[in-house]
Amino acid sequence: xxxxxxxxxxxxxxxxxxxxxxxxxxxxxxxxxxxxxxxxxxxxxxxxxxxxxxxxxxxxxxxxxxxxxxxxxxxxxxxxxxxxxxxxxxxxxxxxxxxxxxxxxxxxxxxxxxxxxxxxxxxxxxxxxxxxxxxxxxxxxxxxxxxxxxxxxxxxxxxxxxxxxxxxxxxxxxxxxxxxxxxxxxxxxxxxxxxxxxxxxxxxxxxxxxxxxxxxxxxxxxxxxxxxxxxxxxxxxxxxxxxxxxxxxxxxxxxxxxxxxxxxxxxxxxxxxxx
Amino acid sequence: xxxxxxxxxxxxxxxxxxxxxxxxxxxxxxxxxxxxxxxxxxxxxxxxxxxxxxxxxxxxxxxxxxxxxxxxxxxxxxxxxxxxxxxxxxxxxxxxxxxxxxxxxxxxxxxxxxxxxxxxxxxxxxxxxxxxxxxxxxxxxxxxxxxxxxxxxxxxxxxxxxxxxxxxxxxxxxxxxxxxxxxxxxxxxxxxxxxxxxxxxxxxxxxxxxxxxxxxxxxxxxxxxxxxxxxxxxxxxxxxxxxxxxxxxxxxxxxxxxxxxxxxxxxxxxxxxxx
Amino acid sequence: xxxxxxxxxxxxxxxxxxxxxxxxxxxxxxxxxxxxxxxxxxxxxxxxxxxxxxxxxxxxxxxxxxxxxxxxxxxxxxxxxxxxxxxxxxxxxxxxxxxxxxxxxxxxxxxxxxxxxxxxxxxxxxxxxxxxxxxxxxxxxxxxxxxxxxxxxxxxxxxxxxxxxxxxxxxxxxxxxxxxxxxxxxxxxxxxxxxxxxxxxxxxxxxxxxxxxxxxxxxxxxxxxxxxxxxxxxxxxxxxxxxxxxxxxxxxxxxxxxxxxxxxxxxxxxxxxxx
Numbered sequence: 001x002x003x004x005x006x007x008x009x010x011x012x013x014x015x016x017x018x019x020x021x022x023x024x025x026x027x028x029x030x031x032x033x034x035x036x037x038x039x040x041x042x043x044x045x046x047x048x049x050x051x052x053x054x055x056x057x058x059x060x061x062x063x064x065x066x067x068x069x070x071x072x073x074x075x076x077x078x079x080x081x082x083x084x085x086x087x088x089x090x091x092x093x094x095x096x097x098x099x100x101x102x103x104x105x106x107x108x109x110x111x112x113x114x115x116x117x118x119x120x121x122x123x124x125x126x127x128x129x130x131x132x133x134x135x136x137x138x139x140x141x142x143x144x145x146x147x148x149x150x151x152x153x154x155x156x157x158x159x160x161x162x163x164x165x166x167x168x169x170x171x172x173x174x175x176x177x178x179x180x181x182x183x184x185x186x187x188x189x190x191x192x193x194x195x196x197x198x199x200x201x202x203x204x205x206x207x208x209x210x211x212x213x214x215x216x217x218x219x220x221x222x223x224x225x226x227x228x229x230x231x232x233x234x235x236x237x238x239x240x241x242x243x244x245x246x247x248x249x250x251x252x253x254x255x256x257x258x259x260x261x262x263x264x265x266x267x268x269x270x271x272x273x274x275x
Numbered sequence: 276x277x278x279x280x281x282x283x284x285x286x287x288x289x290x291x292x293x294x295x296x297x298x299x300x301x302x303x304x305x306x307x308x309x310x311x312x313x314x315x316x317x318x319x320x321x322x323x324x325x326x327x328x329x330x331x332x333x334x335x336x337x338x339x340x341x342x343x344x345x346x347x348x349x350x351x352x353x354x355x356x357x358x359x360x361x362x363x364x365x366x367x368x369x370x371x372x373x374x375x376x377x378x379x380x381x382x383x384x385x386x387x388x389x390x391x392x393x394x395x396x397x398x399x400x401x402x403x404x405x406x407x408x409x410x411x412x413x414x415x416x417x418x419x420x421x422x423x424x425x426x427x428x429x430x431x432x433x434x435x436x437x438x439x440x441x442x443x444x445x446x447x448x449x450x451x452x453x454x455x456x457x458x459x460x461x462x463x464x465x466x467x468x469x470x471x472x473x474x475x476x477x478x479x480x481x482x483x484x485x486x487x488x489x490x491x492x493x494x495x496x497x498x499x500x501x502x503x504x505x506x507x508x509x510x511x512x513x514x515x516x517x518x519x520x521x522x523x524x525x526x527x528x529x530x531x532x533x534x535x536x537x538x539x540x541x542x543x544x545x546x547x548x549x550x
Numbered sequence: 551x552x553x554x555x556x557x558x559x560x561x562x563x564x565x566x567x568x569x570x571x572x573x574x575x576x577x578x579x580x581x582x583x584x585x586x587x588x589x590x591x592x593x594x595x596x597x598x599x600x601x602x603x604x605x606x607x608x609x610x611x612x613x614x615x616x617x618x619x620x621x622x623x624x625x626x627x628x629x630x631x632x633x634x635x636x637x638x639x640x641x642x643x644x645x646x647x648x649x650x651x652x653x654x655x656x657x658x659x660x661x662x663x664x665x666x667x668x669x670x671x672x673x674x675x676x677x678x679x680x681x682x683x684x685x686x687x688x689x690x691x692x693x694x695x696x697x698x699x700x701x702x703x704x705x706x707x708x709x710x711x712x713x714x715x716x717x718x719x720x721x722x723x724x725x726x727x728x729x730x731x732x733x734x735x736x737x738x739x740x741x742x743x744x745x746x747x748x749x750x751x752x753x754x755x756x757x758x759x760x761x762x763x764x765x766x767x768x769x770x771x772x773x774x775x776x777x778x779x780x781x782x783x784x785x786x787x788x789x790x791x792x793x794x795x796x797x798x799x800x801x802x803x804x805x806x807x808x809x810x811x812x813x814x815x816x817x818x819x820x821x822x823x824x825x
Binding site: 110254 | 582585586589590593594599600601602603604606607610611614628803804805806807808810811812
Binding site for chain 3: 307310311314315318319324325326327328329331332335336339353528529530531532533535536537
C-alpha cells in the first residue's frame with residue numbers, strides 16, 4: 001500500500017467498489033445498543049449484515065460468513081460464549097475478524113473477556129484511544145494514560161500511538177485507534193486520517209458500526225491494514241459529507257446513513273485527509 | 276374475499292380503518308435488531324405494541340394481547356422458551372399468531388426451534404422466499420431451491436409458489452412469501468401483490484416489522500388470509516409512497532414510518548398492484 | 551424551589567446548563583427497545599450514557615457513574631439481578647437513581663421485581679399514570695383505578711395525584727406521573743406541567759428515555775424534586791418544539807432528538823406551561 005494520500009484514497013475507493021460488488025456477509029456479535037445501527041450501516045454501504053450471536057449458532061455461522069466482528073459492549077456471559085465460539089471458528093478457517101473492545105479497562109469481567117477473545121487472534125482491534133491504551137495494559141504491555149471513565153474516550157489518538165504499535169506487534173494484528181484523528185498501524189506501517197466530524201460522537205453506536213464496516217472491508221482484501229485504512233477513510237469522509245447536510249444529532253444520524261449509501265470513490269479521492 | 280384488484284384494495288382499506296379504530300395490542304417476541312422498528316411501525320400505523328418475551332411473562336401476557344408475533348432472529352434458548360409459551364397460550368385461547376422464521380435453514384438449532392414453534396399452529400407464516408422454501412424442507416415437505424446464505428432471500432417469490440401452497444396445506448395456515456412480489460396463499464386461494472420498493476431491502480428489520488403488522492391486521496379479521504393480504508397491501512403501498520419522499524436508506528426509513536401514519540384507504544385503492 | 555412558573559423555568563434552565571457543563575455519566579439498565587433511544591437522547595441533550603446492565607458489572611459501574619436509571623421493560627431474571635446490584639450500590643453510595651416501572655401491574659413476575667427494586671430506595675419513580683397507580687397498589691397502598699392493559703397509560707395524570715402523593719410519602723422519594731399533563735410530587739410539593747405533544751406517544755421509548763434524562767438532571771442537583779421537574783420541563787418543551795418541525799412519527803423522532811440538542815434555557819423560559 002502506497003502510504004501517500006493519493007495512493008490511500010485510490011485503494012480505499014477500489015476496495016469500496018470491490019466490497020459493494022462482493023456484498024460480503026458480515027457476522028455481527030455486538031451489543032444491544034448498536035445492533036440496529038451496525039446492520040443499517042452495513043446495508044447502507046452495500047454489505048450484507050447477519051446478527052448471529054448465540055453460542056448455539058455463532059460457530060456454525062462463522063463458517064458461512066465472509067468476516068466477523070465481536071464487540072464487548074453490554075457484555076454478558078452468553079454473549080462472550082457466542083463471541084469466543086465464533087472467533088475460534090473464524091481464526092481456524094482463516095476468516096478475518098475484528099475485535100471492538102468496548103469499555104475495556106472498566107472492570108475484571110470485561111478485561112478477562114477481552115483477554116479470552118484476544119487468544120483467538122483478531123485480524124484487527126478497533127477502539128477509541130482510551131480503549132487501545134486499556135487493552136494494552138490489560139494484556140500486560142506498558143501503556144501510558146489513565147483508564148477511561150465510561151465508554152467515551154478520555155485520550156487523544158496521538159497519545160495512543162506508541163501503545164498501538166506495541167499492541168499490534170504483540171498481537172500480530174492491525175490496531176486502529178479512532179477519534180478526531182484516526183490512527184492505524186500494523187506495528188510497522190502507520191497511517192493517520194483526519195476526516196470525520198464531531199457530530200459522530202453525538203450519535204450512539206457509530207463507533208461500533210465502524211468496526212462492522214472494517215470487517216466488511218477485511219472481507220475483500222488479504223491485507224487487513226489496507227482494509228482497515230480504507231474502511232476508516234470511507235467512513236470518515238461519509239461523516240464529513242453528512243455534516244454538510246445536517247447539524248444536529250437526530251438528523252445527522254439519518255444523513256450519515258444516506259451518505260454511506262451515496263459515497264463514491266471520487267468522494268474519497270476529493271476529500272480524504274491524511275496527516 | 277373477492278380476489279380482484281378492487282375487492283382486495285377495498286378490503287385492505289376497510290381493515291386498515293378497523294385496525295386503527297380497534298388499536299389492537301400486539302405482543303412481539305422478536306429479535307434485538309427489530310424491536311425498535313417493529314414497535315415504531317405498529318405505533319405509526321395505529322396499533323399498540325407490547326414487547327413481552329420472557330418465559331416468565333410471555334404466556335400470561337398472551338391472554339391479554341389481541342395477537343402475537345414470534346420471530347426467530349437472534350434466537351437463543353430463553354427467547355425460544357418465551358416464544359413457545361406465548362404461542363401455546365395464543366393457540367389455546369384462539370388468538371391469531373404469526374410466525375416469522377428468520378434464518379430458518381441456517382442450522383440445527385434454528386430449524387429445531389422453528390419445528391417446535393410450528394406445533395403451536397401459527398395462523399400465518401411470513402418470510403422471504405428462501406425462508407418459506409427452507410421451512411418447508413425442514414418440515415419434511417419437498418421443496419425446490421438451495422438453502423439461503425444469510426438472512427436475505429436468494430430466491431424469487433415465484434419460485435416459492437408451489438412450496439408455499441404445500442406448506443399452507445400441511446400447516447393449516449396462511450403462508451406469505453414476501454419480496455419484490457408478495458405471495459399469499461392459504462393453500463387454496465392465492466394472491467400476488469407487486470407494490471413495495473427496493474429501498475425496503477436496504478433498511479434492517481422492515482421484514483420483521485411487516486410480520487408485526489400482519490399480526491395487527493389478524494386481530495381485526497376472522498380470516499387470516501384476507502388479514503395478511505391487507506397488511507401486505509398497506510405495507511407495500513406505504514413503501515412506495517415513502518420512495519417518492521426519500522431515495523437513500525437513512526431518510527427512507529424515516530419517510531416509511533411517516534407513510535405508515537399517513538396512508539389511507541384511498542391510497543391503497545389508488546396504488547395497489549395485484550398481479 | 552419557587553413553584554411559580556418563572557421560578558420553575560429559571561431553575562430548569564440553570565440545571566440544563568449545569569448538566570451540559572458537567573456531562574454526567576448516566577448508567578442505564580433499560581429494556582432492549584429503548585437502549586438506542588435513551589442513549590441518543592442523553593447524547594443529544596449533552597449527557598454521557600453508559601449502558602451497563604449485566605450483574606457481573608452493574609454494581610462496580612454504579613460506583614463510577616453519576617446517576618442510574620433502572621427500567622423494567624422487557625424484564626428478565628438476568629436484568630433484574632443487574633438492576634438490583636446497581637440499585638444497591640447507588641443507594642449505598644448516595645448516588646441518585648431513577649426507577650421506571652414499565653408495565654408494573656402486568657403480572658406477578660414484574661410486580662415482584664418492582665417491589666424488590668423499591669427496597670433499594672429510588673430517588674425518583676417515573677411512570678405513566680397507570681404505572682404510578684399500579685405501583686402503589688402493588689406496594690400495598692390504596693389506589694384508585696383499574697390496571698392497565700398494555701404498557702400505555704389508561705389513566706389521566708390527575709387521577710394519579712393522591713396516589714402519587716401517598717407513594718412519595720411511603721417511599722420517601724419523588725414521584726412523577728407523566729402524560730398529557732406531567733405531575734411531580736415529593737409528597738409535600740406538587741408541580742404540574744403541560745408541555746409535550748401527542749406525537750410523543752407515537753414513538754416508542756420516549757418515556758423510557760425521559761427517565762434517563764431525569765437521572766441526568768438528578769446528577770447535578772441535591773434536590774431530586776427540582777431535578778425531576780426541570781428534566782420534565784426541558785423534555786416537554788423540546789417535544790413541543792419538535793412538533794413545529796415534524797408532524798408524523800418517523801420525522802418527529804428525528805426532530806425531537808434535534809430539539810434536545812437545540813433547546814436552551816431561553817426556550818424553557820419562553821414556553822414552559824405550569825398549571
